Amino acid sequence: MPEEENSKAARHHGHSDFVVVSNRLPVDRDSTDNSDGGWRRSPGGLVTALAPVMAAHEGAWVGWHGAPDEVLEPFHHDNMDLIPVPLSAEEVELYYEGFSNSTLWPLYHDVIAPPEFHRTWWDAYRTVNKRFAQAAAGAAALNATVWVQDYQLQLVPRYLRQLRPDLRIGFFNHIPFPPQEIFAQLPWRQNIIEGLLDADLIGFQRASDAANFLRSARRFVGAGVKSAQIQVKDGDGKVVHIARAAAFPISIDVAQIQELAASKDVIARSRQIRQELGNPKTILLGVDRLDYTKGITHRLKAYGELLNDGVLTVADASMIQVASPSRENVETYKQLRDEVEGMVGRINGQYDTIQNTAVRYLHHSYPVEEMVALYLAADVMLVTALRDGMNLVAKEYVAARGDNTGALVLSEFTGAADQLKSAILVNPHDIDGLKSAILRAVNLSPVEAARRMRTMRRQILSHDVQRWSREFLSTLETEAVPV
Structure with a gap:
């Protein structure tokens, strides 16, 4: 990275070498017990898989805390710095219930239910994704690793790359990625692909999901694809970034x-x-x-x-x-x-x-x-x-x-x-x-x-789930070699 970009990033970085970005924070409010600040760790494999990594790297977790129209300051819980991202009730309706779960969810699950396409939902999705990216950019140390989770945040890698070109960015899609014939229905298909391609590594559950993504990247943004590597080019056709896509099947504790x-x-x-x-x-x-x-x-x-x-x-x-x-x-x-x-x-x-x-x-x-x-x-x-x-x-x-x-x-x-x-x-x-x-x-x-x-x-x-996180992160830390 050029020296001037490095110094620019240095002026805006936080202190966490490892940052997770997901729709929700890994904690729930516990009204019955105020001994730990009124929060308890959420159940689930993702939290279990990443807790040791967070503890070892002064990790931060960026996510919504679950209550609309409430702004919370960052806080520390269970060896993690937690960065709450506020959402209004309207944003929950448009970004989460709307675009995430009434547009993307049915589309990515083979249109078992018909997806709905509304521009107001898309606008909210972009706004919220940018807010998550800004929170992550503010928490990450210089040259930190940021791991973005799931379909609600597919634009975060692009916004994050624009804010912090020094970062190493991973993305994992926990749900299927559809065949290009289905993905083609999405009016904002090019934006989604471009958002994901600014990650260094894009992980999927199955090899077929990774293959679906590679085909869509080739078709909808004209990306050069070779051996699971995607060459991202600028307007002059120069390769400015290489993303990789592969299967990393998640597991359990x-x-x-x-x-x-x-x-x-x-x-x-x-x-x-x-x-x-x-x-x-x-x-x-x-x-x-x-x-x-x-x-x-x-x-x-x-x-x-x-x-x-x-x-x-x-x-x-x-x-x-x-x-x-x-x-x-x-x-x-x-x-x-x-x-x-x-x-x-x-x-x-x-x-x-x-x-x-x-x-x-x-x-x-x-x-x-x-x-x-x-x-x-x-x-x-x-x-x-x-x-x-x-x-x-x-x-x-x-x-x-x-x-x-x-x-x-x-x-x-x-x-x-x-x-x-x-x-x-x-x-x-x-x-x-x-x-x-x-x-x-x-x-x-x-x-x-x-x-x-x-x-x-x-x-x-x-x-197990610990092996899943180790394999993804170790792959993310290796440099892509042009093929």
Whole structure:
């Protein structure tokens, strides 16, 4: 970097050598406990993966703190400097509920629901992304590493590069990246690609997502693409930057799940769950956010038909469906909740007995201890997403099954299907095929179940979320070599 640019950046840099930028800060307000400033660390693999890096590098985390129309000063929590980015209620509606979750989310998930394109949403998205970039630029030390997370912030790399050309910038897309034929629908497709290309490394869940991005970069901005490297050129055709795109499949905190699965309290709770359901022969489990990408209605339809066919009965089989609340202000999510609850009501009304319930539907979020107890109680895990960047629930279920029992029915449209090839893979759109897969899982012999689970566990145990962050960051720190 030229010396004058270096000195310019030096006048504006902060003190953090490693900065994470994400839509949300890694903390939640805790109204029950003010011992740590009224905040507690958020659950989730991303926080777990990055906490050691933050501690080692005087790290800062830039994100929204969750309350609209409130401005907070930066604060320190759990070995991290936290930089709150304020959002107004209108920006939450336009940038987050609008452009992020009613334009990009359905577009990037194969238009399972129709995306909406509104210029006011796009304007808010640009405004908010610029604000996040400014906060990150102010926190980062000279020549620091900045890791931007997910689809809500795809313009941040470009704004950040303009503000701080000294930085090394990574971006990770946690959701799928669509084929160019679908991405082409986005009116601002060129802006998004250009925003991402100012990162040094752009990470995706699957190799197919990285390939989709490379094709879009070539088509929509005319970038030169060779061996997963993208040459960014100025108006005169001179190469001014080289970005790289590759797959880095995210994983889970394996140690935490294993520790909980071995806990006496969690094991006792799993037995209690079975008893509360009347000790059925088979418990089937679905755990999802209430989202139209998760294939919950397909799963319920298949299960209801199996009951109607008489090959499963409520005396022998019971389904637990956890559907945690999600984006409840977005109209498509309200409609989905009505549809799911209607299906559950019809199935239970038709097949329940005094002693047995066909579907135990739980529209709540649960702590990880309860989730692991459910994993231990479940004989069959049903992951039937229509499109999913990864699906960590599938990996958590496998990590919890230390005795190599249980069966995983897994949609081939999840990123997890690339790693968990010994699951019973299924196309959830094929209801007859889904029914067959469920029956196969229910009737799997202990020998075959153990063989499949051992293979999946080997993969999960050797590829945890800490390995994911190490591999991404080590790749980011290496220089791109022109090819």
